[in-house]
Amino acid sequence: MFRIQKECRNRFFCRLLVVVFILLTTVSFLPADTFAAEADAVTVRVGYYENEVFEEGAEDGAIKTGYAYEYYRKISEYTGWKYEYVYGDFNDLYQMLLDGEIDLLAGLAWKEDRSDLIGYPNLPMGNETYNLVKHIYAEDITSDPSTMSGKKIGVLDSAMVDVLNQYLESNEITASISTYTDYTVLFEDFDAGKLDIIAAEGDGAYGRDDAEVLLPFGTSDYFLCVNKDRQDLLAQLNHAQSTLSTEEPNYLYTLNTKYYSGSISARAFSSVEKEWLASHKTLHVGYLENYLPYSGTDEQGEVTGIVKDIIPEILKGLGISDITVSYTGYESYDAMIADMTAAKIDVAFPVGGGLYFSEENGLYQSLPVASAPTELVHKGAYSEETTAHFAVNENNRMQYYFVRSNFPDAEITMYPSIDACLEAVVNGEVSCSTLNGLRANDMLKNSKYRDLALYQLARNDDRCFGVEIGNEGLLKLLNRGINVIGNDYAQNISYRYTGGLYSYNLKDAFIDHIAVFGTLFLAIGAFIIYLLARSGRRTKKQMIEKEAFNARLEEKNLELEASQKELADALVAAESANRAKTTFLNNMSHDIRTPMNAIVGFTSLAESHIDDKEQVQDYLGRISVSSQHLLSLINDVLDMSRIESGKMTLEESDVHLPELVHNLQTIIQENANAKQLALSFDSQDVVHEDIVTDKLRLNQVLLNILSNAVKFTPNGGTISFCVREKESTSKDVANFEFRIKDTGIGMSKEFQKSIFEAFTREKTSTVSGIQGTGLGMAITKSIIDMMGGTISVQSEEGAGSEFIVNLPCRISSHAAFAESEAKIQKDTLAGKRVLLAEDNEMNQMIAETILTESGLLVEIADNGEIAVEKMNTQPAGYYDIVLMDIQMPKMDGYEAARQIRNMTDPAKANIPIVAVTANAFEEDKNTALESGMNGHLAKPYDIPKIMETLESLIK
Numbered sequence: 001m002f003r004i005q006k007e008c009r010n011r012f013f014c015r016l017l018v019v020v021f022i023l024l025t026t027v028s029f030l031p032a033d034t035f036a037a038e039a040d041a042v043t044v045r046v047g048y049y050e051n052e053v054f055e056e057g058a059e060d061g062a063i064k065t066g067y068a069y070e071y072y073r074k075i076s077e078y079t080g081w082k083y084e085y086v087y088g089d090f091n092d093l094y095q096m097l098l099d100g101e102i103d104l105l106a107g108l109a110w111k112e113d114r115s116d117l118i119g120y121p122n123l124p125m126g127n128e129t130y131n132l133v134k135h136i137y138a139e140d141i142t143s144d145p146s147t148m149s150g151k152k153i154g155v156l157d158s159a160m161v162d163v164l165n166q167y168l169e170s171n172e173i174t175a176s177i178s179t180y181t182d183y184t185v186l187f188e189d190f191d192a193g194k195l196d197i198i199a200a201e202g203d204g205a206y207g208r209d210d211a212e213v214l215l216p217f218g219t220s221d222y223f224l225c226v227n228k229d230r231q232d233l234l235a236q237l238n239h240a241q242s243t244l245s246t247e248e249p250n251y252l253y254t255l256n257t258k259y260y261s262g263s264i265s266a267r268a269f270s271s272v273e274k275e276w277l278a279s280h281k282t283l284h285v286g287y288l289e290n291y292l293p294y295s296g297t298d299e300q301g302e303v304t305g306i307v308k309d310i311i312p313e314i315l316k317g318l319g320i321s322d323i324t325v326s327y328t329g330y331e332s333y334d335a336m337i338a339d340m341t342a343a344k345i346d347v348a349f350p351v352g353g354g355l356y357f358s359e360e361n362g363l364y365q366s367l368p369v370a371s372a373p374t375e376l377v378h379k380g381a382y383s384e385e386t387t388a389h390f391a392v393n394e395n396n397r398m399q400y401y402f403v404r405s406n407f408p409d410a411e412i413t414m415y416p417s418i419d420a421c422l423e424a425v426v427n428g429e430v431s432c433s434t435l436n437g438l439r440a441n442d443m444l445k446n447s448k449y450r451d452l453a454l455y456q457l458a459r460n461d462d463r464c465f466g467v468e469i470g471n472e473g474l475l476k477l478l479n480r481g482i483n484v485i486g487n488d489y490a491q492n493i494s495y496r497y498t499g500g501l502y503s504y505n506l507k508d509a510f511i512d513h514i515a516v517f518g519t520l521f522l523a524i525g526a527f528i529i530y531l532l533a534r535s536g537r538r539t540k541k542q543m544i545e546k547e548a549f550n551a552r553l554e555e556k557n558l559e560l561e562a563s564q565k566e567l568a569d570a571l572v573a574a575e576s577a578n579r580a581k582t583t584f585l586n587n588m589s590h591d592i593r594t595p596m597n598a599i600v601g602f603t604s605l606a607e608s609h610i611d612d613k614e615q616v617q618d619y620l621g622r623i624s625v626s627s628q629h630l631l632s633l634i635n636d637v638l639d640m641s642r643i644e645s646g647k648m649t650l651e652e653s654d655v656h657l658p659e660l661v662h663n664l665q666t667i668i669q670e671n672a673n674a675k676q677l678a679l680s681f682d683s684q685d686v687v688h689e690d691i692v693t694d695k696l697r698l699n700q701v702l703l704n705i706l707s708n709a710v711k712f713t714p715n716g717g718t719i720s721f722c723v724r725e726k727e728s729t730s731k732d733v734a735n736f737e738f739r740i741k742d743t744g745i746g747m748s749k750e751f752q753k754s755i756f757e758a759f760t761r762e763k764t765s766t767v768s769g770i771q772g773t774g775l776g777m778a779i780t781k782s783i784i785d786m787m788g789g790t791i792s793v794q795s796e797e798g799a800g801s802e803f804i805v806n807l808p809c810r811i812s813s814h815a816a817f818a819e820s821e822a823k824i825q826k827d828t829l830a831g832k833r834v835l836l837a838e839d840n841e842m843n844q845m846i847a848e849t850i851l852t853e854s855g856l857l858v859e860i861a862d863n864g865e866i867a868v869e870k871m872n873t874q875p876a877g878y879y880d881i882v883l884m885d886i887q888m889p890k891m892d893g894y895e896a897a898r899q900i901r902n903m904t905d906p907a908k909a910n911i912p913i914v915a916v917t918a919n920a921f922e923e924d925k926n927t928a929l930e931s932g933m934n935g936h937l938a939k940p941y942d943i944p945k946i947m948e949t950l951e952s953l954i955k
Contacts, residue, residue, distance in 0.1 A: 353401025
């Protein structure tokens, strides 16, 4: 409640009407949104040169790709940079970087002599190995450095030249060195045979099948460098790279794998690989026969599954065409590994279950061919006991190894197949089994497994190639091949082979189309009965028809009885609800008339004592108390209506709990003192004082319970309030218990059962003398339910009541400032001009009185159309703010706001506009903001809120 403190001798009676009008309706304040223009992105000039794989598309209109280009885009995600590409060759662009004509240039190695000329960031954008690359047919050049003497070596004019010269000098090699300023020309001369050897950065000779890496001669980090005068960009780049390395520590590795996995270094075989290829003409592959989509044997006895496609794809990717492949299928994992040990096969697929068990079996595991999650198969709800007893396929050691490694305490029972394992889970013989992620969904489509559920485990079980320990050449070939075709190849083709895991049979068809089959069977059955009936004697037919009729009649009688019972129950419920609402309306009729009579009566008395200031102030106080009570009655009805319609929402914000409790004590203390009640507030074990919750609704809940305690506690009684923080299972949530206890009149056991239902009061106001809607505790319970909490009551007639509220609240990440610290500093508004769009004369007078008494100049527009006309007519800056009613004739407030926002003069279009309306719900606020308004104030006018809003928006 607020009082008008400044006296106005000439308009005293008018101000009296203002106070009465304000106190008769609800007050709501919603903070104004601010309009902020998005800052323009910084444009950065990037030197862009053509470099195969690293940076491609160095001309206008060309599609850009490459390692560096993708790195630019990634950095812009953290900096917001907008790039302007400047094209040229490397040397020209480097000079432009020195001269400040471009801002960024990629691919520069660290050199001491240019560290003062350009800006190096703290972290490199990549690391490269310098390789010497020769023609594959040049057999006279070998890994012996001396064979390079007298040869022609080409190298890009860069930091690589110094590293190459040092290498040649240290190995006493005399060669002819040619430096190039353009990679394209360098590769053209190499392809034309003008150069014997080229020095390539990393995998710079990408895609050349007629070339091979001779040997590496050095490594170097390379950087995305900045013009020395752009320290601002350098700082942003350092921050972006640091953040990227923290959030995505494997990003550079992933980027390098993406662009260089198919390079000549990835396809240049080592000596052990060459030895294996030279000694083998056939690759013997062993596979599991019943393990689709990875491997299997089809009806013709041929290999199928991923293994059928991936082996030829690897050989093709490695450029190997003179190796034939043979396949041998195995029913069990053990038999496959035994044949590998006996040298009957070269490769086993798939293998898995962990490196330890592979070592125990004498195997190397390749890089993962496919990495899929492991699914736990169980029946019913998942719990800790679900993993107590596993069914494991005795022919699949990978499953056994996985369970042994990850569930060492579990009991394991072996079964002859995976189907037997799943059936054991269905029958309850075991608690669970496992399936590989690529197999699980399709296997469980089978009707006999439809009662089983999947629980994805956090541990993957990779499927790899297996080769015998010591066969390093083949292992390296397989790993190289997996890198070349990509580690997602197997997963991408797996869908081709999952169909074999699910056999659609007649039983499945029956389950899927049970309605059709049911109808068909019923039709056939009816037809058979009809034929039997016709073939029998007439008497038998009549007997059957009579029995059928009696059965139908009995069924109809039962249905009728059930319907009558339902109608009777519904009638009882309707009568009960009608009685409750009738009682509610009777109570409300009395409860609303009581404060209304007081307001009307004391207003008349104030008019008759207009010259007696003290008497009038006393009447105003009584009017205020009655108005506040009437408002609480109306608010309860509105809140219950919004709860029942599902429109009440929570608006969470940071809350400082001690401040909230202090405010509650301040509000309730005066009422407690008036009844000489002993009021105590206490807290216990509260660790997290700053929380996130709906402050308004939490206040409403606690204040409602406290107010009831004051109402129903006789003079001289006691009321205690205690908040205690309880143990929480989440580090992000604090659990609070609020206990409010009084020594009041208490309540009966019967009423305690219905206290949280709407329209219920133990006694009517005519008996107890205490007024209310009977909605307060129903609203309180609904709000607590929305907030995820609970409320209970313990009471005894004549001994008092205790309400216990348990509420979980998210812990605030920062301390919530007390409201007193967040108040806007008061600035003078004197002389500022307000355009008030309002069609109601009474509201015009009230608003004008409030605003002019604060020193503001007010001009009134009777509707939205006049408001728009006044804005068009007056010069920019004439008005400082617009207060806009919503429901007005000719043009409403929403349309008027939109037309003002569309004015061509920016100064007029951006004037602050605040909705001042009796439409006070959340959807009304959103509509106002969507139409271009800066804020929303609810009628009646709350002077402090109006002043605070004006001060925050008027510059």
